[in-house]
Amino acid sequence: MAQAGSIDLDSSVSPPRLSVRGDWTLAHYRELRQRIASQAASAEVELNQLGQLDTAGASLLSDWLGAERLATLIEHSPDLPAERLALLRTVCQALQGVPVVCPPPPPSSLREFLEHIGAAVSAQALQLRALLGFLGLTLASLFTSLWRPRRWRITALVSHVEQTGLDAVPIVALLTFMVGAVVAFLGATVLAQFGATIYTVHLVAFSFLREFGVLLTAILMAGRTASAFTAQIGAMKSNEEIDAIRTLGLDPMELLVLPRVLALLISLPILTFIAMLCGIVGGGLVCTLLLDISPTLFLHILQSNIPVQHFFIGLVKAPFFALVIAIIGCLEGFKASGSAKSVGDHTTSSVVQSIFVVILLDAVAALFFMEMGW
Numbered sequence: 001m002a003q004a005g006s007i008d009l010d011s012s013v014s015p016p017r018l019s020v021r022g023d024w025t026l027a028h029y030r031e032l033r034q035r036i037a038s039q040a041a042s043a044e045v046e047l048n049q050l051g052q053l054d055t056a057g058a059s060l061l062s063d064w065l066g067a068e069r070l071a072t073l074i075e076h077s078p079d080l081p082a083e084r085l086a087l088l089r090t091v092c093q094a095l096q097g098v099p100v101v102c103p104p105p106p107p108s109s110l111r112e113f114l115e116h117i118g119a120a121v122s123a124q125a126l127q128l129r130a131l132l133g134f135l136g137l138t139l140a141s142l143f144t145s146l147w148r149p150r151r152w153r154i155t156a157l158v159s160h161v162e163q164t165g166l167d168a169v170p171i172v173a174l175l176t177f178m179v180g181a182v183v184a185f186l187g188a189t190v191l192a193q194f195g196a197t198i199y200t201v202h203l204v205a206f207s208f209l210r211e212f213g214v215l216l217t218a219i220l221m222a223g224r225t226a227s228a229f230t231a232q233i234g235a236m237k238s239n240e241e242i243d244a245i246r247t248l249g250l251d252p253m254e255l256l257v258l259p260r261v262l263a264l265l266i267s268l269p270i271l272t273f274i275a276m277l278c279g280i281v282g283g284g285l286v287c288t289l290l291l292d293i294s295p296t297l298f299l300h301i302l303q304s305n306i307p308v309q310h311f312f313i314g315l316v317k318a319p320f321f322a323l324v325i326a327i328i329g330c331l332e333g334f335k336a337s338g339s340a341k342s343v344g345d346h347t348t349s350s351v352v353q354s355i356f357v358v359i360l361l362d363a364v365a366a367l368f369f370m371e372m373g374w
Contacts, residue, residue, distance in 0.1 A: 004028040017044040017046050019046045020046065020047050024051070029056050036060060036064040046077070054087075058091040062091055131327065134334075138327060138330075141251065141254055153259045168267070172217055172220055176282070179212060180278065180282030181282040183203065184203070184287055187203040188290060200286075201284075203283075204283030206306070210313055213275040213314050215359075215362050217275045218322075221354075226326070229330050230336070230347045238338045261322075265323065317361070328353050
């Protein structure tokens with residue numbers, strides 16, 4: 001019956017020595033590894049009682065004793081069978097001169113945390129650099145093709161306007177209508193405590209003209225359009241269609257990027273205007289049903305008490321949001337590799353980046369307009 005190898009201390013002789021016994025084979029590798037890890041090889045070692053042996057056991061003995069010391073012990077162990085002596089000599093010759101690689105010390109949690117932060121910051125810096133470079137390349141292609149009407153992609157532009165603008169009208173209108181109703185209901189609930197429910201009209205108008213109309217539309221376009229741009233261009237790159245476009249002497253920027261950017265620049269302001277109207281209509285419906293504010297009074301307050309500058313402040317942000325969303329969506333599509341997983345990862349990344357940048361730009365714009373007193 002196979003017996004796992006062992007290392008026993010023989011105290012009957014002077015000086016005491018370690019006796020290697022039992023089977024040193026692959027079947028007992030894990031147990032033998034634990035034993036040599038807990039047993040120092042500083043004392044004298046005897047191999048005469050060694051049982052079955054294979055290359056796994058021989059390598060363990062070499063790791064424990066060292067290849068040179070094991071070779072010396074072999075010469076002083078004539079009682080071992082010839083096949084075991086030959087195997088030990090072969091392993092020693094193979095391992096002599098091989099440097100011992102010590103395992104690296106386990107990294108500290110603080111170091112790993114700081115390394116993770118550094119890698120994330122470095123990745124964001126590289127992403128910002130790539131985004132700015134791609135923005136410059138897009139603007140350069142736009143100005144280059146602007147004076148060459150033959151290179152305009154009118155059909156592609158109209159198609160993308162339909163996909164990004166016309167097809168998005170129902171979801172934008174429904175969402176902003178519902179949010180307008182919620183804002184009016186919450187405003188009425190709070191303002192009723194002060195007897196100022198009439199100012200719910202101001203709350204709905206200010207929020208949708210300045211912020212909610214353009215912000216909700218941009219977030220919807222970031223999730224709907226940026227992901228579509230990334231998936232379309234990423235799939236074309238994985239199928240090597242972009243390489244084929246370059247082979248035909250065409251510019252992928254003019255063929256793929258500019259129609260999408262221009263389409264979103266046209267669609268997003270229009271959708272923003274629709275979102276403002278639907279949000280105000282939703283708030284007006286709540287005011288009519290719950291606050292006894294007639295539609296005539298609602299429209300009168302909008303016309304007399306809400307300056308038109310708030311409409312322009314909200315609308316002027318739409319082209320900037322559209323440019324950022326389109327640039328990020330196209331850039332992530334070009335960064336995708338040939339696998340489906342890469343396309344999916346970059347599609348997710350484009351949505352996250354677009355929403356983050358849109359909210360960041362909106363916050364900066366809000367601070368700017370507030371400092372300007374607009």
